[in-house]
Amino acid sequence: MTAETPTILATSGGVVSGVRSHWSVGPLTHHAVELAGVTGRAPRVCFVGTASGDASSLTAGFYDMAIEAGFAPSHLRLFTMPNVPDIREHLLAQDVVWVFGGSVAGLLAMWELHGVGEAMREAWQAGVVLTGVSAGSLCWHVGGTTDSFGPDLRPITNGLGFLPYSNGVHYDSEDQRRPLYHRLIADQTLPAGYATDDGVGLLYRGTEMVEAIAERDRAGAYWVERGADGAAVETALDVTRLPG
Template sequence: MDRTILAISGGGFSEEDQAYIDEYLLKIPRKQEPLKIAFIATASNDAQGYIDKFYKAFKNEQSSHLTINDFDSPHIQEIVNDLDIVYVGGGNTQYMLEIWKKTGFDVVLSNAYQKGVILAGISAGAMCWFETCFSEKNEEEFGEFEGLGLLKGSLCPHYNDKERRIAFDHWASTQKNSTLYTLLDNENLHFINEKLVAKIIT
């Protein structure tokens, strides 16, 4: 079974109605509709407004969401394995990964990915799949931290943002023999079995 990741830089349901990249995502699974899709809003600390937008955008699918408290469920692995798509929202990447690793949800996602559950995400939910993340540590500085390592290298979303671009380019100059991706807000990457198969411009 193919392993699939869709890395979304910007846009999506949180910023636009009937976003093309979300429609693209729903066409990836070769299954009957409605699809089982769950939203993970850890990076925004489970912001209710963000979750509400997800349900509005995916109202025609079999939609659900998983909060930080749900990660402690003894059945969390089977719940995630039963999904067609996991959609990870944006926000604080470092905070999200710390929560996932503390609760073991990082392993849950990795296991589900190996079983063919499609992983998708925007911004923080795009860069987290890579070996290394370079993102905000706080309001004043950027830093490097470990990602989930499902994909080689590192990804910089929102590359059109000047401050982020300068910081990432400086960090990238120190990375030897590493695969680095930079995406403007309207650019997205589709990976199958850890290989880039498409760059989608919306």
């Protein structure tokens, strides 16, 4: 079973420190899997590590996490060649696609080369739940702020645009994120959008943001838009707290 409507959970979290392994699946990612509505079998979850150069250690860590969580794991690797014969077919066979963090600029470039963006769009429209952290949150939006080009953050404006908003990630943990996001919205480099502190996700049904969800106490989510005076205006959103 897949989600009844196209569903994205875009996050600045979803992974927590592990007990049996270095990392474990966090409450946000568990929630994304629950959104797929799978019953009677293990949910099929595909890991996409393009933004981190398909690092083998990261992929191995995913399998440890997935097995611990009771998922039926797979992965999509693009370096040095795709590991599956048909990317579209593989993504459409999943319940959830989990896109990990790293360089969103690199991710978008590689996805363009291999037609992954269009395959992701088709999977999303078919009800496969799309989720991810950091680059795996930014990619679904029009753009946002990124360290893909160096330690001084820069805008990224060529996101997939499934969601017609900008996105700010790691809003409370990296000093440059909030002021740059405000400036880019004020000068209209980016459209209005949603930002998340670490440990917070944005649930979209279709293209509507319907709920901000957190796996950390006191972490927030925000709507940022250009005000009538040309300055950015930030509004804190209500946040649902996940247990555990």
